[in-house]
Amino acid sequence: MYPFNTIASYHQHLVQQQTSCEEAVLFYLRQIKNHQHLNALVHVFEEEALQRAKELDSKRKNGSTLGPLHGVIVTIKEVICYRQHPVSASSKMLDGFKSLFSASAVEKLLAADAIIISTCNCDEFAMGSSNENSVYGQVKNFLDEERVPGGSSGGSAVAVQAHLCMVSLGSDTGGSVRQPADFCGVVGMKPTYGRISRHGLIAYGSSFDQIGILAHSVEDVAVTLSVIAGSDEFDSTVSSLPVPDYSAQIKSSSHKKPIAGYFKQTLLHDGLDEEIKQTHLSFIHQLQKDGYEVKELSFDLLDYIVPTYYILTTAEASSNLSRYDGVRYGHQSTPVKEDLTDFYSSNRSAGFGKEVQRRIMLGTFVLSAGYYDAYFTKAQQVRKKLYEQCRLVFNEVEVLLMPVSPSTAFKIGEKSNDPVEMYLADIYTVFANLAGIPAISIPLFKHSNGLPFGLQLMTNHFDEVSLLGLGHKWMETYRAV
Numbered sequence: 498m499y500p501f502n503t504i505a506s507y508h509q510h511l512v513q514q515q516t517s518c519e520e521a522v523l524f525y526l527r528q529i530k531n532h533q534h535l536n537a538l539v540h541v542f543e544e545e546a547l548q549r550a551k552e553l554d555s556k557r558k559n560g561s562t563l564g565p566l567h568g569v570i571v572t573i574k575e576v577i578c579y580r581q582h583p584v585s586a587s588s589k590m591l592d593g594f595k596s597l598f599s600a601s602a603v604e605k606l607l608a609a610d611a612i613i614i615s616t617c618n619c620d621e622f623a624m625g626s627s628n629e630n631s632v633y634g635q636v637k638n639f640l641d642e643e644r645v646p647g648g649s650s651g652g653s654a655v656a657v658q659a660h661l662c663m664v665s666l667g668s669d670t671g672g673s674v675r676q677p678a679d680f681c682g683v684v685g686m687k688p689t690y691g692r693i694s695r696h697g698l699i700a701y702g703s704s705f706d707q708i709g710i711l712a713h714s715v716e717d718v719a720v721t722l723s724v725i726a727g728s729d730e731f732d733s734t735v736s737s738l739p740v741p742d743y744s745a746q747i748k749s750s751s752h753k754k755p756i757a758g759y760f761k762q763t764l765l766h767d768g769l770d771e772e773i774k775q776t777h778l779s780f781i782h783q784l785q786k787d788g789y790e791v792k793e794l795s796f797d798l799l800d801y802i803v804p805t806y807y808i809l810t811t812a813e814a815s816s817n818l819s820r821y822d823g824v825r826y827g828h829q830s831t832p833v834k835e836d837l838t839d840f841y842s843s844n845r846s847a848g849f850g851k852e853v854q855r856r857i858m859l860g861t862f863v864l865s866a867g868y869y870d871a872y873f874t875k876a877q878q879v880r881k882k883l884y885e886q887c888r889l890v891f892n893e894v895e896v897l898l899m900p901v902s903p904s905t906a907f908k909i910g911e912k913s914n915d916p917v918e919m920y921l922a923d924i925y926t927v928f929a930n931l932a933g934i935p936a937i938s939i940p941l942f943k944h945s946n947g948l949p950f951g952l953q954l955m956t957n958h959f960d961e962v963s964l965l966g967l968g969h970k971w972m973e974t975y976r977a978v
Contacts, residue, residue, distance in 0.1 A: 501570075501663050503716055504569055504716070504717050507569070507663070508563075508568075511568060518568035518612065519554055521568060521570055522547050522612060525614055526541075526546070526547075529615065529661050532661060535659060536634050537618055537651075537655035537659065537661060538572065538656060539615070540583050541615040542582070542614060546614045553568050553610055564608065564611070565610075565720055565724055566610055566611040566720065566724055568610065570611075570664075571613050571662055571666065572613070572617050572653060573603065573613060573665070574619050574666060574668055575618060576619060576622070577600050577602065577698055577708065578600045578697040578699070579603050580599040581595055584699070586621060587632055588621045588622055589632045589828055589850070590828045590848035592632070598697065600697020601731060602708050605724050605727075618651070619649045619667075620673075621850045622818065623650075623668050623701045624701060624814070625649045625919075626647065626649070626676060626922045627646075627912065628646055629909065629910070630648070630649075630852040632850065636651040637655070640658070640681070640947075640948060641906065641948065644906040646658070646681050648673060648677060649677075651680075654677035654678055654680070654685065655677075657711045657712060658682065664712045665710075665711045666709070666725075667709050667711055668707065668708055670810060670930060671705065671810065671930050672902075672929075672930070675687060675709075675926050676902050678940070679902050679950055680949075680950075684714060685709060685710070685937070687707050687930070688709070688961055689736070689933060689959045690704075690734075691707075692726050692959065692961065694708075694727075694735045695707070695734065696731035701813070701814055702809065702814060705810055715939065715968045722743050722961065736959065738959060741962055743961060746962045746966070748966070755789075755967065757784060757792070757894055757895070758793070758890065758894030759791070759793060760795070760899065761795060761796075762797070763796070770904045770905070772944055777898070780942075794890060794893070798882065798883060802924060803924055805879045805883070806927040807920055808873060811860035812860040812863050815857050815864060821849075822844060823844030823845070823848065827844065830844050855916065883928065887928075887934060891956070896955065896964070899925050901938045901950065901951045902922055902926070905948040935959075935960065935964050936964075937965070938953050939951050940976070941975050954968055954971075
């Protein structure tokens with residue numbers, strides 16, 4: 498039974514009484530204890546998880562209707578609220594804070610009979626691409642502990658990778674689910690902006706943030722997405738479109754051979770690892786041999802993506818994080834300063850880490866009176882152009898192919914002193930967030946250095962069925978790791 502394979506096989510073993518929810522929780526608690534050194538998890542809810550497992554086992558034996566995530570062991574990123582449980586965004590600013598409510602996604606998990614076993618370490622306030630910016634310390638990649646797991650949802654990716662849970666929820670503002678999935682060799686998906694409610698997700702960039710899912714298989718992502726997607730009265734930006742039964746539809750949709758496309762500039766970029774480039778070109782050639790139509794497309798805005806993303810997200814971060822001042826809530830330094838400006842400065846300087854401070858200052862700068870039109874307004878105009886170009890692309894093709902990251906997982910500390918190089922690691926993932934389209938990273942390939950890397954697929958808005966169907970099919974057909 499263990500290590501875990503898929504939710505479907507796990508449920509089959511439960512029904513056949515070959516295992517129980519309690520046995521599953523005990524297994525994962527042992528895994529968590531044995532892999533504490535990875536620093537992937539923050540708060541483990543041992544007694545609570547065992548008690549819920551016993552209740553679910555009793556429910557199953559009594560013949561009650563079982564939820565679609567019955568007994569599934571889930572971890573959640575430390576930016577997702579869970580009522581009466583600690584949530585700190587991996588920041589000193591929220592040290593000791595317990596949420597007064599649960600995120601809508603968490604409520605839906607619990608209603609579907611899931612067991613939340615722990616929260617996951619992450620970059621502070623989800624700002625980072627390596628999981629080195631946490632107040633709890635860096636997370637280590639299970640495959641090579643000298644390397645980063647990616648970020649900001651690095652703890653969530655390692656929790657799946659090291660079998661500390663079955664499924665994990667992360668958040669994706671510019672690739673924070675897909676890039677760590679790529680580095681850790683697991684599946685990571687960001688749905689369309691608005692497909693999952695953001696209620697209870699601590700905000701970084703409100704027009705970019707989206708809860709995402711990490712798992713071992715596309716099928717498990719599909720099951721989880723069906724549960725947590727949908728309308729929500731607490732989020733005015735969430736979509737009210739009906740939620741398909743993704744897990745049922747991906748198998749029928751996977752029989753189709755959609756027209757695929759790729760931007761030639763993404764594979765010709767100087768920062769892309771040569772082996773990753775050649776592997777993607779070989780994969781495109783293999784698709785064509787297998788009867789797929791693959792179109793080479795031109796995309797002249799590639800070099801504008803990262804600057805646009807960081808101008809807009811830092812501006813939104815500056816606004817969103819202004820509430821953490823040590824007065825209403827948040828870290829309060831002692832001794833208390835008499836001057837209000839000094840008091841705010843002292844609280845925020847001590848409460849926020851260096852990367853968060855950097856992004857707040859960048860955001861405040863681009864929003865300032867003298868630079869608003871030169872930076873923020875221009876970035877919004879570029880974002881509109883990207884959105885319009887995205888619509889044109891999906892008039893030509895049904896799925897867009899792209900690398901996930903320019904490299905495999907890099908060494909811990911390798912890019913810490915060069916924020917520009919770190920930011921450029923997001924060059925292939927931020928497009929989906931700027932355009933608001935769904936995207937998935939599937940672990941198809943293995944580098945000569947022994948590390949995995951994935952293929953990124955993107956489809957048009959709210960076409961998660963095609964995205965998941967194709968990801969499922971290609972995982973079965975082409976996976977080499």
